[in-house]
Amino acid sequence: MAIQILMPALSPTMEEGTLAKWLVKEGDTVSSGDIIAEIETDKATMEFEAADEGVIGKLLVAEGTEGVKVNDPIAVLLEDGEDASAADSAPAAPAPATETPEAVAAAPVAVTVPDDPELPEGTTxxxxxxxxxxxxxxxxxxxxxxxxxxxxxxxxxxxxxxxxxxxxxxxxxxxxxxxxxxxxxxxxxxxxxxxxxxxxxxxxxxxxxxxxxxxxxxxxxxxxxxxxxxxxxxxxxxxxxxxxxxxxxxxxxxxxxxxxxxxxxxxxxxxxxxxxxxxxxxxxxxxxxxxxxxxxxxxxxxxxxxxxEIEDFTVPIGKAKIWREGSDVTIVSFGIGMQYALEAADRLAGEGISAEVVDLRSLRPMDTETVIRSVQKTNRCVTVEEGFPVGSIGNHISAVLMEQAFDYLDAPVINCTGKDVPMPYAANLEKLALVTTDEVIAAVKSVTYR
Amino acid sequence: MAGKKPNVSKEELLEYYREMLLIRRFEEKAGQLYGMGLIGGFCHLYIGQEAVVVGLEANAKEGDERITSYRDHGHMLACGMDPKGVMAELTGREGGYSRGKGGSMHMFSKEKEFYGGNGIVGAQVPIGAGLAFANKYRGNDNVSFTYFGDGAANQGQVYETFNMAALWKLPVVFVIENNHYAMGTAQERSTSTPAIYTRGEAFEIPGEAVDGMDVLAVRDAGAKAVAHCRAGKGPYILEMNTYRYRGHSMSDPAKYRTREEVQKVKEEHDAIDHVREMLLTGKHASEDDLKAIDKEIKAIVSEAAQFATDSPEPDVSELWTDVYA
Incomplete structure (x- = not known):
């Protein structure tokens, strides 16, 4: 029976790629191990080998196509005796034994870079x-x-x-x-x-x-x-x-x-x-x-x-950035933690909770002043990071707020962190080990008593 | 050596004598100040090993770098750092090279290209190769003198460094000061092959064993190594066979070796006695001349000790300075 050849994942983080070049054409006979295509990932151009033998019945994706999702069919392989018409009804090649992981990091929803008051007017x-x-x-x-x-x-x-x-x-x-x-x-x-x-x-x-x-x-x-x-x-x-x-x-x-x-x-x-x-x-x-x-x-x-697009654009070390202004809670994060923070802020906005999102950017020296100023306005704080919970950046922010903004806090600060375990391999466990947007939302609801 | 006239001038010999004596007297004084509670923490004396650093420094030129371990007082004096500043650092005072913030093991002089003073055994070895890397990157012919002990010679990073230094032909002289004890562990109890100088063979780095108690032998071996480096041929290993008379640090009773063993080296192989002998038999100096030098050195050391005692402790504001440049 004809089988579909799927767009392969060629790196741990690959979600899509470019089909740079076909090295076979329809009607060619291939054996397993033959290189059939060149695929460009975000990191490199990789050769892609056939895993089965047969005749290339149909190329489903044209050379040069960008943004081909992992696991999309890209060609149909005919087995002995099949003719090209079988290509149209080919089922997908058997799915990998393990569940294909969902992208660990979903793209943040509607992230727009906030206006930076320090950039000259008219900056492109x-x-x-x-x-x-x-x-x-x-x-x-x-x-x-x-x-x-x-x-x-x-x-x-x-x-x-x-x-x-x-x-x-x-x-x-x-x-x-x-x-x-x-x-x-x-x-x-x-x-x-x-x-x-x-x-x-x-x-x-x-x-x-x-x-x-x-x-x-x-x-x-x-x-x-x-x-x-x-x-x-x-x-x-x-x-x-x-x-x-x-x-x-x-x-x-x-x-x-x-x-x-x-x-x-x-x-x-x-x-x-x-x-x-x-x-x-x-x-x-x-x-x-x-x-x-x-x-x-x-x-x-x-x-x-x-x-x-500024000649010699630099960002000072030690200065946080407010990504999104809000009035009900301050979410403090940095690095990839920002994507959970921003996603949570978006979803919370839909529920009528206005979150201010602060990107620390620098951890040492740390711009705790910006965090304090924000908390003085919102009276609530949730921190978000992927690191371990003990002795975390969030712990430090909590301590600073307790010492320097205690009277402004209407709720305890909650630290959302990675879990206190070495990172597991299994896709489902890995997802659980990382901090999640749902956890951030739950924390915000807790500190806002919703 | 018997019968062979050493290739050294009277001035040079007197200079080596003076420098070695300065190190010894300085270290004796440091030991004394430690005993009086004026110096704290760890204090590792260089007594016995003076010929190594003095012989090698004879080959250094302007711009050459040096870096060593925590047993660093001798290296600082030999490269021309001020004994007052070194001693005041030992006492943790404002007048010290690090204004009292580094102590015995962590002293530096940008001016004299002395890069420490490193408290982590073996860590100075890749750093020393990095100094050599900078020389090569800039296209000058300076050499990095990278000193480490027989104990550090078993650290993995030493071999990572040998590999890169050979691969990139870095101008670094690796000086292994083999005093035969890694703290309290005798070399034969810690080291599978005794000839450390051969450990570069796997990387095609030439190596040589040298009598580290003979300042002229050290100097001559150093000259060869330095010429090799300056010519762009890459690193060179010199294993200096030497001996420390005192314990590993001031708090080491040195029970791992006999008093006789130490006494024998002092009597038969002392580096300073050796030069003194050459000066007298070669009629380069009289007993009186040498006594005058002794007196002069004693005065320098007393002055350093006085300075180190009088210099105030660092201002409390110093706690917060020099964390960031």
Whole structure:
């Protein structure tokens, strides 16, 4: 019986892709293992192999089609003896044994970048992914100063494990875009030494999970030396990479380190949500004379946002941003947590609850003033993050509000966080382990006594 | 060496003598101040190992960097840092190199290209290679002197660094100060192969064992290593066979070795006695000349101790400064 060939998922976070090229045509005989198409994901162009043998009965999706959803039929394979007419009635190929995960991170509903009073009037915007924004930030800073260089695993010839540095080797050459061996401890220490000597390294960790191997140098070497040297020796370095859960990569690849790094004096810690903030904050981080831990998120890499078209656009470290004004409750979040916060705010608006959403953007220094001012207006606060609950950023915000805005609070602050368990692999458990929009909505209803 | 006239001038020999003596007297004084409660925390003395750093510094030129472990007082004095500032850091005073915020293990001098003073065993090794990376990146011919001990030589990051330093041909001289005890653990109890200098072979890094108690042997080996690095040929390993006379730190009773063992090294292999002998037999100096030098060094050390005692504790406002640049 004819079977449908489906658009494959070729990375943990892929939801759709481009059918870049067919390598077979209708009527061709294929065996399992034959490469039949090239498919472009958000990260790379991948070859796609046939899993069964037969004759290509029909190509359902034309070459060059963008936005083909994972699991959409793209071709029909005929078995021995079948003719092309069978192609029309082909059932889908058997579904994968496990339930196909729903996209872990649903696209936020109607996210529009709020007006930024600090942007000049008449500023135009360009839609750009977080990935492109990060690349632009690094490239612009590298053009501006020869002291800036990028170092990490697969950043050069492979064009970046998550394609953040795509094209940068071509532009800057191997002196400044440097592939390292897989030795986080060693290359992080080495980059710290280069920073002590006055260069401005950008160290890419493929993910921050692997930076645990290097955390001694991030904390003991980079963060503390300025103080220990009585102000003589600063360490202008950026540690950046994907942080937190991606999708279905389980406990050792899904840890949100925001609260851990935010605890360390001497480090600056930023965790942007939008592409504009990713770009502006990364440029600020590269120029900063201090070590900056720059926490990205794999799921956000492919998201598009409006980025101001301003020459040399930067965002100051240590300044929160009010994404959405409201009067009934303040929802404080950062990084990917913002998508739950914004989605919750949208749904709550439908129920007549007006939520103000504050994106911290920087975790150290943290703009608690903006949070306090907002809570003075709304008298209620819910925090949202994907990290573990104990010693979380939300815990800190709660403490600050208790100490500095106690009289303004009409309800206890509720912290919505990831669950207190290592990240499970199973799709349903993973969803439960992460913070959810429903939890944020429930928390808001609780603090607003609805 | 017998019969061979050492290739060294009288001035050089006197200079080495003076520098080694300064380190020894300084360290003795530090030990004394520790005993008086003026120095706190951990304090690791360099007594016995003086020839290593003095011999290597003889090869350094303007712009070369140096970095070492927590046993760092000798390295600071040898690269020309002010004994007063070093001693005042030991006492935790305002006049110290880190204004009292670093202490014995964490001292730095941007001016003298001294990058610490590192309290984490082995952490200075990749950092030292990073200093060398910066030299190569900038296209100068400076060299990074990266010191570590026989204990640190078992840290994984050392081999990660060897790999990258060889791969990228970084101008770094890895100086292994093998004093045979990683704190209280004798080398044969911690280290599978005793010849640490051969550990670069897997990375094709040349290595050499050197008598670290002989300042001229150190200097000459250093010259070869430095020339190799400056010529762009990549890293070089020097294993200095040396010995520390005192405990690992001031609080170490050193029960893991016999008093006789220590005494034997002091009597037969002391680095300073060796130079003193050369000066006298070569008729480069008289007993009186050397006594005059001793006196001069003692004065420098007393002055440093006085400064370190008189200098006030840091202002309380210092608690909050230098967290961010």
């Amino acid at each position: 915007f360009k839609s750009m992914t977080v990935r492109e924004a990060l690349r632009e930030a690094m490239s612009e800073e590298m053009r501006a100063s020869d002291d800036v260089f990028l170092m990490g695993e697969e950043v050069a010839q492979y064009q970046g494990a998550y394609k953040i540095s795509q094209g940068m080797l071509d532009e800057f050459g191997e002196r400044r875009v440097i592939d390292t061996p897989i030795t986080e401890h060693g290359f992080t220490g080495l980059a710290v030494g280069a920073a002590f000597a006055g260069l401005r390294p950008v160290v890419e960790f493929m993910t921050f999970n692997f930076a645990l191997q290097a955390i001694d140098h991030i904390i003991n070497s980079a963060a503390k030396t300025l103080y220990m040297s009585g102000g003589q020796m600063n360490c202008p370095i950026v540690f950046r990479g994907a942080n937190g859960a991606a999708a279905r990569v389980a406990a050792q690849h899904s840890h949100d380190f925001a609260a851990m790094y935010a605890q360390v004096p001497g480090l600056k810690v930023v965790m942007p949500y939008s592409a504009a903030d990713a770009k502006g904050l990364l440029k600020s981080a590269i120029r900063d004379p201090n070590p900056v831990v720059f926490l990205e998120n794999e799921i956000l890499y492919g998201r598009s946002f409006d980025v101001p």
